[in-house]
Every structure is written in C-alpha cells, then in structure tokens.
Amino acid sequence: MFKSMKFYFHTAKLSRTRQNLFATQVTKHGGQVVSSSELATHIIVEETSDHSSLPVSLWAGDPSVVGTLWLSQCLKSHTVLDQQLYIVNKPVQKRSSVSPDPPFTSKKQAGNTSSDIDIQKYACSQSSSASSDSCNAAVLSQLKRLAETYRARGDQWRAHGYEKAISAIRRHGKEIISYEEVASLEGVGAKMASKVMEVISTGKIRKVQELCETEQSRVLDLFSNVWGAGPSTANAWYIKGHRTLNDLIEKETLTKQQQIGVKYYKEFSERMSRSEVEEIGRKVTEVALQVDASLATVLCGSYRRGKVTCGDVDVVVIKPDRLNSKTVLTSILAKLKESGFITDDLVSLEKNGNQRKYLGVCKLPGDNRIHRRLDIFVVPESETACAIMHYTGSALFNRSIRQLAAKRDMHLSEHNLAAGVIRQGSEIQNRGHILLTPTEASIFKHLNLEYRPPEERDH
Template sequence: MIVPSGIGKKRLSLLQDKVVLHGGRLVSSFEEEGRLTHVIVDDMLSIDGFKKYVEDEARVAGVPVLKTQWLSRCLAENAIIPLGEHQMFAMPKICPTVLVGTSLGHPHEEQTKEISINKDGFACAHASGMKTDNVNQLITEELGKLAKIYKNSNDHWRALTYERAINQIKKLPKPISSYEEAKVLHGIGPSLADKIWEIVEQGKLRKAEKLSEGEKVRTLELFTSIWGVGATTAELWYGMGLRNLNDVKTKAHLTHQQQIGLKCFDDLLERMSRAEAGEIAAVIRKAVEELCPGTQTFACGSYRRGKSTCGDVDVLVTHPDGVSHEGLFQPLLKKLKLSGFLTDDLMIQEQSTAQQKYLGVCKLHKENAKYRRLDIIVMPYGELAPALMYFTGSAHFNRSMRLLANKMGMSLSEHGLRAGVVRQGREKVNDGHLLETPTEASIFQHLGLEYRPPEDRDH
C-alpha cells in the first residue's frame, strides 16, 4: 500500500503505475485482510500521523512501514532490496488470543473464552435495528457525496477517510453544534472539521457541490455504474476522451463482462422489488428440485436481511446428505439456460474450492421483465452455516465478524471458522483447526456474541 499523505498526486500515480508494471499488487484499503505486505509512506510522515490514518493498529501489525526511497530503488533495480535504513518503523505484532476449549454440546467442539477483548466497539456485537436516528443526516449526506466522488476517481484513501468519519458521526446521540465538537471526534482532523462546520452553518458543502458539477466527476460516476467497470478503467476511458455510454460502446475495448454490463445497463442499475427477488429464487428452487429432490436452496443477501428492494439475488444450493450436491452445478446451469431464464454469463468458478459459483444475468418469463443480476452458489452442506452468514451480509457486518475472529486468534470465511490460527503480522503461518458450526448461532457462540438474526445484520 502507498499512503498518499504528503505524496503529490502525480508522483503517487506514477509510483502506482510502476508497481503494477513491475508485477506488484496494490492494496487500496486496510480492509483487504491478508494481502498487505509493505506500506510505503512519505519520508516526512511521523508515526503519530501514520497511526491517525490507520486507526486500528492491528490492521498493519508486523507490516514494515517504508520510505518512498525504498520503493524507488526497488523499481530502479527491478528487485526487492533489503529494508535496512529505509524502514521507518514497524507496527508491533499482535499475539493471538489463547483458546480455551469449552463444550457447545457437540463432541470436540471448542469455544473461545472471552479474554480481554472489548466487543462493544464491533458492529457485529449490536443489532442493526438498535441504531439510533441519524441526528446529523445533512452532514453525513454531504460528506457522502465527497466519499463517492473520491471512490469513483480511484482515490480510495480519501474515500475511506470520509466513510469512517460518516460512520463516527452517525453514532452521535445529538447534533453537532460547534466546530470544537467536530474537531474532537476520533479520526477527524482540522480540515475535515472545517467541512463539517461549513455544512452546519451553510447547509451544504461547496467542495461537494463544485466537484459534483464537474464533467469528470459526472462521467466517472456514469462509467463506474457499468457492471465490470472499476475506477481505474473509468479514469482510462476518460483520458481517452470518452464522455458517454455511446462513446464507450463505439470506442472502448470492452471485456465480455463490460459488454453485458453495457447491454443491461439500465436494468442492472435499478433495484428490484422484494417480490421479484423472491420470484427469481423460486425459479432456482423449482429447477433444483426437479434435478435432485431434497436439495435445499436459500435466498441470501439483502433479501434475507428483509429489505424491501434488492440490487441482486444470491442463492445457495446444497443437500443435507453432504454428497448429492456434487455434479449438480453444470446440469442446473444448463437447465436454466435452455429455459431462457439465464441470459448472460459473467463468471463461472468451479475449481478453486468446494463451492461452485455462477455469476450471471437472468430474466423472468413475464411481460416487461428486466435483466437482473444473479449469483448461484452450489456448496457442501458442512459449509452451510458460514456460507449463509457470509452471503447474507451486510458487508460491514461481515468485516466486523472477521476482524473479531482475527483478534481472537481465529479465522472466519464463507467456508468455516478456524481456531488456533497463528499469524506473523497479517500472514498465517498455521491455519489452526476447523470448528464445528452446524448453525449460524454456533458461530456467534464461538465468538462470544449474542445471536443476531439476518434482519439485525443490516449495518
């Protein structure tokens, strides 16, 4: 990761381009667990300044923080040179919590004893329905405009800064009524406090208003609305002189996914009703039952969280006997394609894990039906509980659960919950052992949390 603070925008872009050109991978967020190996900062950035950006030191535990000069030399020599004098500091390693076995009513099952971990700060420890009204809604809406603008322009660092500030402000029990109140909030410096106070006084933020009116911001927002187009591609197209969807259609070299995203642009951008999402899930359920009686299907995502509208539909497919799901994936896709229900394939993943995943586009057989995004995941029954939790979300809830598991010396994914995990920094050196998780409630219990039903995970 290259921390942009103190590094000019042109120089930052140049360094990022060269890293990719030399085969490196850029990490844009501390949330990308397990991928961060080096952090590059401006030579003048202090450790206190760095900690302010990081917020949670566990995210970079054991990761070397290096001067930009180190990266420049690596690029010049086309090799990873010794850290040596280029290392400014390294955040201390976080030792995993000791695991203590206790019975959950299942043989050989373990639960972590709650040792010196304050869970109150974790979103997963609270029901989303318990959220108080946002008494600073105007402030968070205006800051949200800037966060979206920065995200679309590939400035993930500033976008993340604003998103964190918004989350802080949403939790406040009373309206911000002074500059001093804004300035003392965790993670909010003088510059951001100035913007907050401007919103309080003026009822709007001039910078957000000005940027929103700019051609580039509007164009990048349009391009990133196409399925399969990220901020980097949007920037590239803008630099090529593309300004609208017709330009993209006639002048850009499109991937298969982007062609589909452009073809179905209006439909995929529009959220569907809960009723329509239920109809789509029912089509999958009927096809599965005809192919393999007794197979179970679960509609996840925002549908399972009880939302009135859905952006897409995620359907899990499994069989209680633990074996009948095998060999079902391709026949199911073939059946749904022959019926005309599946219209376009975006991605098919079969080999990497026990779970087989299909990402595509579907369309119901009825008048005025629209193209809709659909994911189908065929999986072993033993992974049902963690998969249900993962594909139900929300994304913020899932990140919170994974971070808590990490701090407890565990590892949580859609495949399972593992205990006794040993890490050096953010790298796993021992995967530990798999815990029995027959239900979602058992995962909460292993983490020492009160169970939250899906509708209470909409953080």
C-alpha cells in the same frame, strides 16, 4: 515524464517485488529513486497500509506523500496526474489528557480474552436497526457522496474511511451538536470530525462541490457502474476522452462482460421489489429440486437483510457434502438456460474452495419484465452457516466481524471459523483448528458476540 522527481518507496505492506517494478518504471520515465525519505519529492506508500501508523517524519520537508494508485495511474496514462485525490495526509498524533502511558504490556502475551477487547468498537456488535439517518441526514448525505466518489475513482482507502464514519454516526443515533461529540466516536478522526462540523455550520462540505460536482466525477460514476468495469477501467476510458455509454459502444473494445453491462445498464440500475426477488428465487429453487431433491436454497444479500428494494438476487444452494459442487451448478444452469430464464453469462462456474459460484443475468417470463442480475452460490452442507452469513452481508458487517475474529486469534471466512490461528503481521503462519458452526448463532457465540439476525446486519 518524471523528470526532476525523486521517489522514495515506504516499505510498509509494499512488497520488494512491487518496489522493484515501480522503481524500474520510474527510472525508465526519467525519475530518480532515492534511498531516504529526506531526499524525496514524492513518497509512495501502499494503498492498503494503515496510514494512521505511518511515522510523521515522512512529512518532514513537505514532500508529496501519495498512494501507489497515483503512480500506477500515471504509468497507465503516460502522464503525471493531479495528486490531490491520492494525497496521504499526515496522521494526527493523539495525546492523553489524563496521564502518561503506563509501561507497555503486550496484549498478545496476555492473550486476547474478552476483557482485552472493546467489542463496542466493532460494527458487528451492534444492531443496524438501531441506526438512524434522520438525526444527521445532511451530514450523512454529504459523507455518502464523498465515499461514492472516492470509490468510483479507485481510492478504496478513503472510501472505506468515509464508510466507517457513516456507520459510526448512524449508530450514534443522536443529533450531533459539537466537534467533541463526533470526534469521540470510534472510526471518526479529527479531519472527519471537522467535515461533519462544516456540514452542521454551513449545510454542506466544500470538498463535495470540488470533488463530486464535476464532469469527471459524473462520468467516472457512470462508467464505474458498468458491470465488468472497475475504477481503473473507468478512469482509463475517461482519459481516452469517452464521456457517454454511446462513446464506449462506438469507440471502445469492450469485454463480453462490459458489453452486457452497457447493454443492460438502465435495467441493472433499476431496483426490484422483494416480491420480484422471491419470484426469481422460487424459479431457481424449483430447478434445483429437479436436479436433486436433497438440495436446499436460501435467498441472501440485501433481501435477507430486510431491504425494501434490492439491486440483484443472491441465491445460496446448499448441497450434501457427497454431491459435487460443479456438477450441481452445471445441471442447474443448464435447465435455467434451456427455459430461457438465464439470458447472459457474466462469470461461469468460478471455483472457491469447495464452493462454486455463477454470476449472470436472468429475466422472468411475461410482459414488462426486465433483465436482472442473478448470483448463484453452491456450498457444501458443512459450510452452510459461514457461507450464508458471508453472502448475506453487509460488506461492512463482514469486514467488522472478520476483524474481530482476527483479534481473537481466529479466522472467519465464507468456508469456516478457525481458532488458535497464529499470525505474523497480517500473514497467517498456522491456520489453527476448525470450530463446529452448525448455525449462524454458533458463530456469534464462538466470538462472544450477541446474536444479530440478518435485518440487524445492514450497516
């Protein structure tokens, strides 16, 4: 399969174990592993590495620099796939137009104080309500299509890049009229700026037609939205020749979760009103209080961020630390199933530290009701603020505020906020000490951030 191909594995974030596994498979399928990038026809880099920091020397001699996902998909499908979607482009080297760089000073040595960090670079520092799609609607529409297509194809790195650019343009809040204007935005690189200007000049991005308006993209989008099927599974189904949901039902051996995902595909795709979310939330709350009067519930997710319609329902159940999370969740689920409210299980009682979560399907009683996705999270009272912030989202807000915490030598999770954290690269060497976070506002205060209510976190 890999005859005449010479592979070099770049070590950034690519573990020795994965390198050895890939090397064995490459050799087994006729390829050759070389010790120098200069000898390679294909250079493999880890998907999650910071591609912008890769040495430009990798591109010397014009090899194909591709992500590990390409090689994984080739091995899964037993064929050499088109590299175009997986190509890692040569990073643009930015040069200062003002003066040469001053002597290097490590911020780590100086300590990450407020003055060391440009907080405005982080989406969590700004209100999403100040963002607007109206100023640059055509630009955002085209970028969103590319982000969705790359995510459906499993290229999370590129999808994240487009999402960062979308967030930056929305926060900009003004109509973009020049390349320099968009290129100056945090999270928008030179190539992305060129795509934005392509929309402004022509009304569209050529890449959208090439990538998004194909049968493959349509089918991958369909399949990747089946609950329980990620991009890799969707791609495998496509390679097998499946093109419709009926193909999956008739020709594929589906997991229990995928069977449910196909069965309720249309219903899961239909968004629900805030009033329906509230009705579902009231049902869970009613049962939770029957289990133990000391329990409390909070509706999170897109509902708490103020969205007009929601795709699913996220309910956080807060318990006193003395109660057992598993016992609480098991008791709630038993009552909800007994009444017929919960119809199907997707993920039951998954453990997450001191928390427990359940993912399933529910249906309100009455005519013309449809099946809805329901997630229930049981969290101890001591973790309330961090848990509610996490399960409220958005994903981009969560990623941003965690990155800021790391920059401040802290660690933020759905469980707690810790300070004095010592890292070596991305690995935590010392977990530091847990800070007191009785409210979401206290988390913002520890991070020296202006408090943002949930409706301002919909980035």
